[in-house]
Amino acid sequence: MENRITGTWCTLLLPLNTDDSIDFGKLEVQIDALIAFGVSGIYSNGTAAEFYSQSEVEFDQISELLAERCRANATPFQIGCNHVNPMLALERVKRAAALQPDAIQVILPDWTVPSMDEIVDFLMAVQQAANPIRLVLYNPPHAKRVLLPEEYGILRESGVRLAGCKVKGGDAAWYAAMRQSDPELSLGVPGHTLASGILAGADGSYSNIACLHPGAAQAWYHLMAVDMERALELEKRIGLFMEQLIRPYITRYQYSNQAVDKLMAAVGGWAPITTRLRWPYRGVHEREVGAVRIEAERIIPEFFPTN
Numbered sequence: 115m116e117n118r119i120t121g122t123w124c125t126l127l128l129p130l131n132t133d134d135s136i137d138f139g140k141l142e143v144q145i146d147a148l149i150a151f152g153v154s155g156i157y158s159n160g161t162a163a164e165f166y167s168q169s170e171v172e173f174d175q176i177s178e179l180l181a182e183r184c185r186a187n188a189t190p191f192q193i194g195c196n197h198v199n200p201m202l203a204l205e206r207v208k209r210a211a212a213l214q215p216d217a218i219q220v221i222l223p224d225w226t227v228p229s230m231d232e233i234v235d236f237l238m239a240v241q242q243a244a245n246p247i248r249l250v251l252y253n254p255p256h257a258k259r260v261l262l263p264e265e266y267g268i269l270r271e272s273g274v275r276l277a278g279c280k281v282k283g284g285d286a287a288w289y290a291a292m293r294q295s296d297p298e299l300s301l302g303v304p305g306h307t308l309a310s311g312i313l314a315g316a317d318g319s320y321s322n323i324a325c326l327h328p329g330a331a332q333a334w335y336h337l338m339a340v341d342m343e344r345a346l347e348l349e350k351r352i353g354l355f356m357e358q359l360i361r362p363y364i365t366r367y368q369y370s371n372q373a374v375d376k377l378m379a380a381v382g383g384w385a386p387i388t389t390r391l392r393w394p395y396r397g398v399h400e401r402e403v404g405a406v407r408i409e410a411e412r413i414i415p416e417f418f419p420t421n
Contacts (some may be wrong), residue, residue: 116220116395117174117277117316118278118300119155119216119217119250119277119278119300119302119315119317120154120300120317120318121152121318121319121332121335121388122154122274122308122318122319122321122324122328122332122335123153123154123155123156123157123158123192123302123319123320123321123324123330123333124148124151124153124155124156124157124307124321124324124325124328124331125156125157125158125162125163125324125325125375126141126144126145126156126157126158126159126160126162126163126176126180126245127162127163127325127376127379127387128141128142128162128163128164128392129141129144129167129386129387129388130225130388130390130391130392133293134161134392134393135368136171136172136175137243138175138179140385140386140387141179141362142179142183143385143386144385144386144387145179145184147328147373147384147385148187148189148328148385149183149184149187149383151152151284151328151329151332152316152329152332152336153189153324153328153329153331153332154190154272154332155189155190155191156180156184156189156190156191156192157191157192157193157194157320158173158177158191158192158193158194159173159176159177159178159194159195159196159217159219159281159406160178160194160196160219161254161336161371161372161375161376162322162325162371162372162376163176163194164372164391164392164395165169165194165196165197166196166197166198167392167393167395168256170202170205170206171337173206173294174278176211177193177209177213178213180193181193181213181214181246188305191215191216191419192215192217192218192219192250193210193213193218193219194218194219194252195210195218195219195240196209196218196219196220196221197221198223198224198225200223200236201317202417203220203221203240204240204243206376207220207240207243207244208243209246209247210244210369211243211244211245211258212327212367215245215247216247216248216279217248217249217277218240218244218247218248218249218250218253218421219249219250219280220237220240220249220250220251220252221251221252221257221314222251222253222257222258222259223255224235224257224258226258227258228258228259230268233259233269234268234269234272234273234274237249237251237269238272238273238274240401241273241274241275248277248278249274249276249277249278250274250276250277250278250279250280250300251277251278251300252279252282252361253279253280253281254280254282254319256371263288263290263292263294263295263419264281264291264295265294265295266292266293266296266299267284267295267296270296271330275298276296276299276362277298277299277300278299278300278302278317279299279300279301279302280302281301281302281303282303282304283301283303283304283307283311283314283316285314286314287314288314289301289314289316289318290315292315292320293315300315300317300320301316301317301318301323302318302320303313303316303318303319304320304321304322304339305319305321305322305324305331306323306325306349306352306353306356307319307347307353308321308323308334308335308338308348309334309342309345309346309348309351310322310337310346310349312338312342313342313346316334318335319335321370322371322375322378323352323356323378323417325375325376325378325379325382326378326379326381326410326417327382327384327417327418328384329384329419330416330417330418331417332346332421334416335417338366346412348416351413352414354413354415355409355410355413358409358413359406359409359410359413360374360377360378361414363377363398369396369397370391370395372395373389373391373395373396373397373398374390374398376388376389376390376391376397376398377389377397377398377402377403377406380400381403381406381407381410382417383407384419388400389402389403400409
């Protein structure tokens, strides 16, 4: 279907100085590297970009830099207007729409669990503010309210026209239910399950594994179109990498998802990104990078290209 959001979409990661200020020079280098890799698209101000700790001035600077670099290089981009305060999220949407991204991402109000009526009210207001820019709903497993497939149908019947969603994915019954609820909705799943997701009915990913190496993640996506068997074999090894080398930092040591995203970027070494997170959150110590890299190169050498 035309206008679907497909492929490997790569997140910006927040490059920080030792005083926790943003290094915009390194951010520009990062954006240009993503563009050079030929990724399907770039998105800003998701979890890995630490949207929750940005000032409004910083949000605008990041959004404007991304729009400038992507427009100059004909690269699709989305701006994340996420905020735990729905009023501030709405104001971010209004400003981001003027930059004419390919889509705007939002989360649901997140301090208390919203009712379905409240969700509809929120998304209708956001839709009006964003018009004509399309909306993508970021509804990850850790959201206070994870929408069921039939609830996407309720949104559509209420007049909310989402272009896509960032979700965990599910089994065959889940994909069938999602397509029935909203046939036009582009389904974006986590990057490390993209091959099996595509096979089941996903359109693309907002990719965590692209943090390790965006070019390799994009090459893997292209492989799916010509040799799904090889792509699925690589997915098994990506899963092994995540389970053995990344997940323990979350389950055993209580690091956040953004901490391991930055760890993967530091391991991949494709841009000047450190493991530092903005206060008060803790990133994985830099001394961990070398050991993870050695094992990662053994398990998924495809993500460590030599040229």
